[in-house]
Amino acid sequence: MGERPNLAATEIAAAVRAGERRAADVVDEHLAVIRERDGEIHAFLTLMDEHARSAAEGIDRRVAAGEDPGPLAGVPVALKDNLCTRGVPTTCSSRILEHWRPPYDATVVSRLVAAGAVPIGKTNLDEFAMGSSTENSAFGPTRNPHDTGRVPGGSSGGSAAAVAAGFAPLGLGSDTGGSIRQPAGLCGVVGVKPTYGMVSRYGLVAFASSLDQIGPLAPTVADAAALLEVIAGHDPLDSTSIPGPAPALRASLDQGVDGLRVGVITELLGEGIAPDVRARVEAAADALAAAGAKVEEASVPAVGFGLSAYYLIAPAEASSNLARYDGVRYGLRVEAPTTGAMNVATRTAGFGPEVKRRIMMGSFVLSSGYYDAYYGKAQKVRTLIIRDFAAAYETFDLLVCPTTPTTAFPLGAKVSDPLAMYLSDVCTIPSNLSGDPAISVPFGRGDDGLPVGVQVLAPALGEAPMFRAAAVLEHAMAGAAGEGPSR
Amino acid sequence: MxxxxxxxxxxxxxxxxxxxxxxxxxxxxxxxxxxxxxxxxxxxxxxxxxxxxxxxxxxxxxxxxxxxxxxxxxxxxxxxxxxxxxxxxxxxxxxxxxxxxxxxxxxxxxxxxxxxxxxxxxxxxxxxxxxxxxxxxxxxxxxxxxxxxxxxxxxxxxxxxxxxxxxxxxxxxxxxxxxxxxxxxxxxxxxxxxxxxxxxxxxxxxxxxxxxxxxxxxxxxxxxxxxxxxxxxxxxxxxxxxxxxxxxxxxxxxxxxxxxxxxxxxxxxxxxxxxxxxxxxxxxxxxxxxxxxxxxxxxxxxxxxxxxxxxSLPVLPAERRRRLATATGAVPGEVAVVVERGLDELVLAALDAGGEAQRLLVHAEHDLAGEPADALDPAALAALTRMEVAGQLTATQAKAVLAELVASGGDPAEIARAKGFEAMGDDALAAAVDEIIAANPDAWGRYQGGDAKVTGFFVGQVMKATRGRADGKAVTRLLRERAGA
Structure with missing residues (x-):
C-alpha cells in the first residue's frame, strides 16, 4: 500500500481556509496519485479532473478574496457512481446507463460543493449497488489496495478503495445491506450508514428505497463525522428525510464512552464468523470497557432472519426501481420491431446477471398469489428485527458486532456462488432493516494481515454516541500501533 | 333526467x-x-x-x-x-x-x-x-x-x-x-x-x-x-x-x-x-x-x-335541488336543469321578492339559457312573473320583456308599456279570434271535424293579427268554445 500523500480531510480544509495550501495543489497531488496507481486498483470509472481543477481554482480565488468556502474547502471527494452529477456520466456500473449524464446534482453533491468540497471522480460499484465485491461492475472489478488479489468489498468498493489508496481523503457510498460498511471493513477505512432519513436520497439512483442510505467513507472517524455533518439534514426533495438539521458530531467526539452501556451481539459472533474476526470484536469490547463502558453480552434474536428478509424486500423494491430502464427515454436502447421487444432486448443487453437475478426474484415475490408468503412475511420479519433492536436498546446505549464474517476474499472466490457472496453481508443487513445507524471502524488485522472492521450500532438518531465509541476504538488502535504492528 | x-x-x-x-x-x-x-x-x-x-x-x-x-x-x-x-x-x-x-x-x-x-x-x-x-x-x-x-x-x-x-x-x-x-x-x-x-x-x-x-x-x-x-x-x-x-x-x-x-x-x-x-x-x-x-x-x-x-365546502347540487324544489313546490328532478345552470339562487331570491314559482322555473329553464343573468334584478324578475299570472302579459310578451331586463335592466311594467304590450281585453281577443275563423272557413271546418293539428294555425294567425299580444292559452280556449263545445 502506497503512502497517503496528504493530511486528513479536516486538516486539508483548515489549511486551505487559512490560505496555507492551495486547493488546486491539493487536487493536483491527488490526481497524481490516482494516475500513478488507479490503473492497478480501478477505483474510478470517471475522473472529474477538469471539473475538479476549475472548482479548486474557484475555491482558491474565494480564499484570496477573504471569503470562507466552507468546512470542507478544497477537500477532494470520491463519489460512488450511483450519485447523480450534473453533466457527468452516472452509470451505476451498468451498460444500461453507460452514457447517461444526469441533468441535475444529487442533494449530497450540492451540499458537498456548497461546503467547498471538490468532487474528483465517480467510483466503481457493483452494478446498481447489487453485490459485495465490486466484481458485478460492467466495467471490470476494483482491487483492494491492501492486496490487489483481493476484493475491496462492495458495493461501494470503488469509494472505499479510493479512500484506502489515498486517491481522495473522503468518499461517499450508499448502503442498502452493508454496501458502505462492508467495503470499509475490508479496505481498512471508516464507513458509516446513518439513520435512515438522515441523509437525503434525492439523486441517489435507487436500488431498494426503504433500505438505501448515503454515507461517508473516510480514513478517520473525525473525517467521517465532518463529512456526515455536511451531507446530513432535512431535504424537502426527499419525503423520507428526517425533519431537522444535521447533528453536531465533532463537538462531542472526544467525550469517550465512560458510563455507556455497550452490548456485544451474541448472535453475530457464532457460526460463520472467522475466529480472527471474532477475536478483534472481543478486543474492541475490551477497549470500550477499558475506556469506562459497561460491556455485556446482548441478544438480538431476530438478526438471524435478517439475510432472508433482506433478499425478499430488497429485490422486490429493486424490480420496481429498475423498471424505468426500458430504452424509451435515456440510456441504452437496442432497437427491435415493437416497443415491447425493444424493452426486452434493451434490458437483456443492458443488465448483468446479478441484476437480472434480483429483478426476477423481486418480480416473483411481489406476484399475486405469492405476495403474502414472501414479501408480506419478510415485512413481518423486518418488524421483528426492529422490535428486537428496540428491546436491546432498552438495556444498551450501543451494540457491537463484526462488520464482515471474514477479511477480504480473493477476486473470483465467490462470483459463482451467490449465496456465499450474500452471506458476507450477514452482520450489516440488520441495521438497514431496522433503519438504525451503524459505523465500521478499522480495528486491527486478521491472521492474513488484512484489515478487520468492527461495527458499532446505535438506535435511530444515536449517531453522536456511536461516533464517540468509534473514536475510542480508533484511539485504542493508534495506541496499540504505537506499541508495534498488530499483524 | x-x-x-x-x-x-x-x-x-x-x-x-x-x-x-x-x-x-x-x-x-x-x-x-x-x-x-x-x-x-x-x-x-x-x-x-x-x-x-x-x-x-x-x-x-x-x-x-x-x-x-x-x-x-x-x-x-x-x-x-x-x-x-x-x-x-x-x-x-x-x-x-x-x-x-x-x-x-x-x-x-x-x-x-x-x-x-x-x-x-x-x-x-x-x-x-x-x-x-x-x-x-x-x-x-x-x-x-x-x-x-x-x-x-x-x-x-x-x-x-x-x-x-x-x-x-x-x-x-x-x-x-x-x-x-x-x-x-x-x-x-x-x-x-x-x-x-x-x-x-x-x-x-x-x-x-x-x-x-x-x-x-x-x-x-x-x-x-x-x-x-x-x-x-x-x-x-x-x-x-x-x-x-x-x-x-x-x-x-x-x-x-x-x-x-x-x-x-x-x-x-x-x-x-x-x-x-x-x-x-x-x-x-x-x-x-x-x-x-x-x-x-x-x-x-x-x-x-x-x-x-x-x-369550506359549498352547498352541493343535490342539496340545492332539494332547497329549490321545496321553495317552489316542484320535485327535485324537475329543477335539475335550473340548478345545473346555476340559476337556483336567482329563482330563490325572486321568490323571496314575491315572484311566482312556476313562471320563475319556466323562465330559468327556457329563457335564461346561456344568458349572463348575474345582473338580473330578482325583484324585477319577480314583478314580471306577477304580471304574467295577473294576465297583464302573455308568455311571448313576458319573454321579450325578460330579454330587455337581462340586457339593460329596468322596470318590467315600464318596458311592457314601451313595447306596447297591454293586456288585451277579453272582448278584443274574442273579436280577433272570430275574425280569423271567418277568414279561414276551410281550416275551421277541419278544426270542427276534430283535426287538432290546425289549432296551431289558428293560434299563429291570431298572434300575427294581434302582434303577439294575445295569450295563446286564451285563444285555444276561445277556439274550443266557438267550435260549439
Whole structure:
C-alpha cells in the first residue's frame, strides 16, 4: 500500500481556509496519485479532473478574496457512481446507463460543493449497488489496495478503495445491506450508514428505497463525522428525510464512552464468523470497557432472519426501481420491431446477471398469489428485527458486532456462488432493516494481515454516541500501533 | 333526467320469458385542478407546448423522488367529503407495468388504503349510486401514435408528451348500482357538477380531464348475484357512455339468450361502428405487483385539516335541488336543469321578492339559457312573473320583456308599456279570434271535424293579427268554445 500523500480531510480544509495550501495543489497531488496507481486498483470509472481543477481554482480565488468556502474547502471527494452529477456520466456500473449524464446534482453533491468540497471522480460499484465485491461492475472489478488479489468489498468498493489508496481523503457510498460498511471493513477505512432519513436520497439512483442510505467513507472517524455533518439534514426533495438539521458530531467526539452501556451481539459472533474476526470484536469490547463502558453480552434474536428478509424486500423494491430502464427515454436502447421487444432486448443487453437475478426474484415475490408468503412475511420479519433492536436498546446505549464474517476474499472466490457472496453481508443487513445507524471502524488485522472492521450500532438518531465509541476504538488502535504492528 | 330500469325481455328457446337487468359500475378518472403536479413542482396545465412542464421527477429520471402535493390532497378530501365518503389515513402503492408513456414504468396510486371510502352520489331523480372509493394517483404521459390509423400496433412511430405525466388524478369507483346507459349519463353529469362545485376539477371529458370506464354485466331481473362483467374503455363523451352501455348489455344478453357465456374482458368502444371490441381477456390482464411506495410516507390528514375542508365546502347540487324544489313546490328532478345552470339562487331570491314559482322555473329553464343573468334584478324578475299570472302579459310578451331586463335592466311594467304590450281585453281577443275563423272557413271546418293539428294555425294567425299580444292559452280556449263545445 502506497503512502497517503496528504493530511486528513479536516486538516486539508483548515489549511486551505487559512490560505496555507492551495486547493488546486491539493487536487493536483491527488490526481497524481490516482494516475500513478488507479490503473492497478480501478477505483474510478470517471475522473472529474477538469471539473475538479476549475472548482479548486474557484475555491482558491474565494480564499484570496477573504471569503470562507466552507468546512470542507478544497477537500477532494470520491463519489460512488450511483450519485447523480450534473453533466457527468452516472452509470451505476451498468451498460444500461453507460452514457447517461444526469441533468441535475444529487442533494449530497450540492451540499458537498456548497461546503467547498471538490468532487474528483465517480467510483466503481457493483452494478446498481447489487453485490459485495465490486466484481458485478460492467466495467471490470476494483482491487483492494491492501492486496490487489483481493476484493475491496462492495458495493461501494470503488469509494472505499479510493479512500484506502489515498486517491481522495473522503468518499461517499450508499448502503442498502452493508454496501458502505462492508467495503470499509475490508479496505481498512471508516464507513458509516446513518439513520435512515438522515441523509437525503434525492439523486441517489435507487436500488431498494426503504433500505438505501448515503454515507461517508473516510480514513478517520473525525473525517467521517465532518463529512456526515455536511451531507446530513432535512431535504424537502426527499419525503423520507428526517425533519431537522444535521447533528453536531465533532463537538462531542472526544467525550469517550465512560458510563455507556455497550452490548456485544451474541448472535453475530457464532457460526460463520472467522475466529480472527471474532477475536478483534472481543478486543474492541475490551477497549470500550477499558475506556469506562459497561460491556455485556446482548441478544438480538431476530438478526438471524435478517439475510432472508433482506433478499425478499430488497429485490422486490429493486424490480420496481429498475423498471424505468426500458430504452424509451435515456440510456441504452437496442432497437427491435415493437416497443415491447425493444424493452426486452434493451434490458437483456443492458443488465448483468446479478441484476437480472434480483429483478426476477423481486418480480416473483411481489406476484399475486405469492405476495403474502414472501414479501408480506419478510415485512413481518423486518418488524421483528426492529422490535428486537428496540428491546436491546432498552438495556444498551450501543451494540457491537463484526462488520464482515471474514477479511477480504480473493477476486473470483465467490462470483459463482451467490449465496456465499450474500452471506458476507450477514452482520450489516440488520441495521438497514431496522433503519438504525451503524459505523465500521478499522480495528486491527486478521491472521492474513488484512484489515478487520468492527461495527458499532446505535438506535435511530444515536449517531453522536456511536461516533464517540468509534473514536475510542480508533484511539485504542493508534495506541496499540504505537506499541508495534498488530499483524 | 330520469333513470329507468334497464331491462329487456327475451324469449328463450324453451318459450319462457327472461327479463334481464343491466348492472353497471363506473370508474371515473379526474384531473385535479391544482397549480402543480402531484409529486413535483411542474405546472399542471392543459395545452402547453409538449414536454415543457417536465423535470427529473415527472420524467422518472434515475435518483429522483416524489414529494406529495398538499393542494392535491386537499382537493381529493373536498371531493371525498362532497361524496359523503369517510376521509381516512391512506397509503400510496406502486402499480407496476411497462408502458412507454409511463416514465417510471410504475404508477404511484392508492391501493388497499385509499383516502376516501364508502360514499354515495345522489342523482336528480333521487336515486343514489354508492361510491366505493375515490383515491389519489398520478397520470401518465400522453402518447400520440403517428401513422397506421393512430393505434400503437400499426403506428410508424409514437410521440410522447410528458406534460401530463404526474398530473394528479382522483379515481372515483362507483358500486355496481347503475342500471342503464341513461342512469350512467346522469351519474357522470352529476359527478361533474360536484367536481365543479368543489373546485376539485374542471371535469372536461373532451380535454381528457375526466375519463370514464364502465364495468357492464347483465343478470336475470331479480337475481342477487352479479353476472360476468366486461370493462368498456374509450368513452369520450356521455353520449358514447350511454350508447356503449346499451350496446354492451345487448351483446351480453344476446350471448346468454343464445346459450353462450360472457367472457370477462376489457373492451374498446368504437364510436364509428357503434360496437365494443375485445382489447384483452382476463388471462392477459396485468399482474400489477402492488406494494407500498417506499419513497412516500403514510398520508394522515389531521382532524383540524379535515374539519377546515368540511367547513369550506359549498352547498352541493343535490342539496340545492332539494332547497329549490321545496321553495317552489316542484320535485327535485324537475329543477335539475335550473340548478345545473346555476340559476337556483336567482329563482330563490325572486321568490323571496314575491315572484311566482312556476313562471320563475319556466323562465330559468327556457329563457335564461346561456344568458349572463348575474345582473338580473330578482325583484324585477319577480314583478314580471306577477304580471304574467295577473294576465297583464302573455308568455311571448313576458319573454321579450325578460330579454330587455337581462340586457339593460329596468322596470318590467315600464318596458311592457314601451313595447306596447297591454293586456288585451277579453272582448278584443274574442273579436280577433272570430275574425280569423271567418277568414279561414276551410281550416275551421277541419278544426270542427276534430283535426287538432290546425289549432296551431289558428293560434299563429291570431298572434300575427294581434302582434303577439294575445295569450295563446286564451285563444285555444276561445277556439274550443266557438267550435260549439
Amino acid at each position: 330520469t333513470a329507468t330500469q334497464g331491462t329487456a325481455t327475451e324469449r328463450t328457446g324453451a318459450g319462457s320469458t327472461t327479463e334481464w337487468e343491466t348492472v353497471v359500475g363506473l370508474e371515473v378518472h379526474c384531473e385535479l385542478a391544482t397549480a402543480t403536479k402531484l409529486f413535483c413542482g411542474c405546472r399542471n396545465a392543459f395545452g402547453d407546448e409538449p414536454n415543457t412542464n417536465v423535470c427529473p421527477v415527472c420524467l422518472g429520471l434515475p435518483g429522483s423522488l416524489p414529494v406529495l402535493n398538499r393542494q392535491a390532497v386537499e382537493l381529493a378530501m373536498r371531493l371525498g367529503e362532497a361524496l359523503g365518503c369517510t376521509v381516512r389515513p391512506s397509503l400510496f402503492h406502486r402499480k407496476n407495468y411497462f408502458y412507454p408513456d409511463m416514465p417510471k414504468d410504475y404508477q404511484i396510486s392508492q391501493y388497499d388504503q385509499p383516502i376516501n371510502v364508502d360514499g354515495f352520489l345522489e342523482l336528480p331523480d333521487g336515486s343514489r349510486v354508492g361510491i366505493e372509493r375515490a383515491h389519489l394517483e398520478e397520470d401518465t404521459g400522453k402518447s400520440t401514435h403517428v401513422g397506421g390509423g393512430g393505434r400503437i400496433h400499426e403506428a410508424d412511430h409514437s410521440l410522447v408528451d410528458y406534460n401530463r405525466s404526474g398530473v394528479p388524478l382522483v379515481e372515483i369507483v362507483s358500486r355496481p348500482d347503475v342500471r342503464s346507459g341513461e342512469q350512467a349519463r346522469a351519474y357522470v353529469n352529476e359527478l361533474r357538477a360536484v367536481l365543479l362545485a368543489t373546485g376539485a376539477s374542471d371535469a372536461r371529458m373532451e380535454e381528457g380531464s375526466m375519463r370514464v370506464d364502465a364495468n357492464v354485466s347483465v343478470r336475470p331481473a331479480g337475481s342477487a348475484t352479479l353476472g360476468t362483467r366486461c370493462e368498456v374503455k374509450n368513452l369520450n363523451s356521455t353520449r358514447s357512455l350511454g350508447r356503449a352501455i346499451e350496446y354492451e348489455a345487448r351483446r351480453q344478453i344476446d350471448l346468454l339468450t343464445a346459450g353462450e357465456r360472457v367472457v370477462q374482458q376489457t373492451r374498446h368502444w368504437d364510436e364509428a361502428d357503434g360496437r365494443t371490441h375485445v382489447l384483452r381477456s382476463k388471462e392477459e390482464a396485468f399482474d400489477y405487483r402492488y406494494f407500498p411506495e417506499p419513497d412516500l410516507v403514510p398520508l394522515v390528514p389531521d382532524d383540524a385539516w379535515r374539519e377546515s375542508v368540511r367547513q
